[in-house]
Amino acid sequence: MSNPAVEPDAPGATENSVDAALRNVENQMSLFWRRGRSISQQLSRQVHPDMEPAAYGLLTVIRGEGPIRLTELASCIGVGKPSVSRQIAFLESIGLVSKEADPLDGRAQTIRLTPKGEEKMHQVQDARREVFRERLGEWPVEELQTLATYMAKLNATYERDGFPRDETK
Structure with a gap:
């Protein structure tokens, strides 16, 4: 049986320990x-009882990026325009986002949070941070920083390999 304490790149690491x-x-x-x-x-x-998680993800991107075109939004999360368009139509119908002419190209539209959308996202994200505080508040700060460092490294690897950008800014 392989030693789980052996680092994969350490001398003595075997292929089996790397696989494990x-x-x-x-x-x-x-x-x-x-x-x-x-x-x-x-x-x-x-945010809304009929909202799909995908729509919540779009709201987090819009909140983090500011006014954004539909094509850029779809690119940020790695899905097609039709899916994003459907979710944006829903978000617009419940008053959380609005569309306006793009100041750089009047033919295009940008999507932004409405004041109602901003307030809802503020409430939900504050609640999310409180859950993190409850779950991880007992961890030593050094361990939290180490976890964040490794997660950032993992996310950078996935982003480098073509996966979507961060949605939680």
Whole structure:
């Protein structure tokens, strides 16, 4: 049996220990992603009972980026324009976003949060931060910083490989 304490790049690491470490990372990431999807579902329902998690993700991008074109928004999250367009139509119908002429190109439109959308996102994101504080508040600051460093490294790897940008600014 391989030694789980052996670092994959350390002298004495075997292919089996690397495979075991990668399987462990995969299992932990899968669990983390499932929990993340569940949290996104809960957060989207706090904004509006009929909102899909994908629409909540769009709101976080719009909030972080400011006024943004539909094509750029679709690119940010790595999905097609039709999906984003459908979600934006829903968000517009419930008064959370508005469209306006792009000042750089009058033929195009930019999407922005309405004051109602900004207020809803502020409330939900404050609640989300409080959940993090409840879950991770007992961790030593050094461990939180280390976790953030490794997560940033992982996200940079995925972004480098063509995955969408950060949606949580």
